Amino acid sequence: MDDLPALLLAREFFAYGKQRDYLDHKTTIGWTREGIGEKRNSGCAVLLSSGDDGWKYMELGKKHARQVFVDCLGKIEKEITLDKNGGAEFYCRGGSVSVWINKKATQRFTRLSI
Numbered sequence: 001m002d003d004l005p006a007l008l009l010a011r012e013f014f015a016y017g018k019q020r021d022y023l024d025h026k027t028t029i030g031w032t033r034e035g036i037g038e039k040r041n042s043g044c045a046v047l048l049s050s051g052d053d054g055w056k057y058m059e060l061g062k063k064h065a066r067q068v069f070v071d072c073l074g075k076i077e078k079e080i081t082l083d084k085n086g087g088a089e090f091y092c093r094g095g096s097v098s099v100w101i102n103k104k105a106t107q108r109f110t111r112l113s114i
Contacts, residue, residue, distance in 0.1 A: 017034035057087060
């Protein structure tokens with residue numbers, strides 16, 4: 001429940017555009033939102049696990065190629081650089097959720113979630 005305010009903000013600011021679902025594992029699932037032009041730096045990748053630590057290759061689309069994404073919930077501290085297709089391996093802790101957003105958007109997100 002501690003993450004609920006940040007999750008609501010992430011949804012409000014980043015969850016726009018085409019959605020791709022990754023529901024191919026019994027304990028680790030995810031989805032991406034591609035973002036839209038009028039919402040600068042929108043788009044996100046969400047990964048959650050009801051078991052052990054999880055990871056999954058997911059794509060946001062080619063317009064995100066080579067961009068750097070970070071977990072806005074702060075659960076995973078590494079940065080992820082997307083490949084030429086706008087995809088990467090995203091991670092989450094076991095029994096948790098991580099929301100990956102464009103690193104360029106973190107200052108705005110941090111100000112809003114304080």
